[in-house]
Amino acid sequence: AQKITQTQPGMFVQEKEAVTLDCTYDTSDQSYGLFWYKQPSSGEMIFLIYQGSYDEQNATEGRYSLNFQKARKSANLVISASQLGDSAMYFCAMRVSDTDKLIFGTGTRLQVFP
Amino acid sequence: GAVVSQHPSWVICKSGTSVKIECRSLDFQATTMFWYRQFPKQSLMLMATSNEGSKATYEQGVEKDKFLINHASLTLSTLTVTSAHPEDSSFYICSAKRGNEQFFGPGTRLTVL
Numbered sequence: 001a002q003k004i005t006q007t008q009p010g011m012f013v014q015e016k017e018a019v020t021l022d023c024t025y026d027t028s029d030q031s032y033g034l035f036w037y038k039q040p041s042s043g044e045m046i047f048l049i050y051q052g053s054y055d056e057q058n059a060t061e062g063r064y065s066l067n068f069q070k071a072r073k074s075a076n077l078v079i080s081a082s083q084l085g086d087s088a089m090y091f092c093a094m095r096v097s098d099t100d101k102l103i104f105g106t107g108t109r110l111q112v113f114p
Numbered sequence: 115g116a117v118v119s120q121h122p123s124w125v126i127c128k129s130g131t132s133v134k135i136e137c138r139s140l141d142f143q144a145t146t147m148f149w150y151r152q153f154p155k156q157s158l159m160l161m162a163t164s165n166e167g168s169k170a171t172y173e174q175g176v177e178k179d180k181f182l183i184n185h186a187s188l189t190l191s192t193l194t195v196t197s198a199h200p201e202d203s204s205f206y207i208c209s210a211k212r213g214n215e216q217f218f219g220p221g222t223r224l225t226v227l
Contacts, residue, residue, distance in 0.1 A: 033214065043205060045158075045218035091157065100146055100211050104157045 006105035023092030120219035137208030143188035144210035
């Protein structure tokens, strides 16, 4: 069965520091996609970064990078130079192969303090 | 970028009434849209996949007669919560597929009294 696990219910980080949000996944499929979304208090889901299972290089998007370790089935999100506006819920998700369905983890609430 | 809207953004209704939530892709056509439900402080749970011109595909445990989905055009999918009850109170989010990505709407907060 496909599953996404986020073991950190909450994380704190000081402004300008880097933070890593953990995500592990479980699937027997060879082809899959991994996503990170940010959900501020307003509720909308904001796409941050995507990693395909066959991508050899870790994905990067500005201050966001994805530490993809396929053998360990982990896809951690690294946010560099944290900003106060980064405070939000962060969800890791996996696209099930041969479908467009997304399975979400339980999320991590990140709080950035001055 | 791809923009998806939802209407209304919040709604309060009486128990037993029906509520319709619209999901629109504003700047692209989406043959596939998705409806999710999110309880407070919990994750998103996929309710159904909405396909333009055909019946929606519901996830296990989701009552299709209670949550009616209509995807009548390439830019609009609607979710109707029929005979709403307080336990249906939740945050409903839609997404529209474009290429390999899903673009999410801002969500609709439903409160059933």
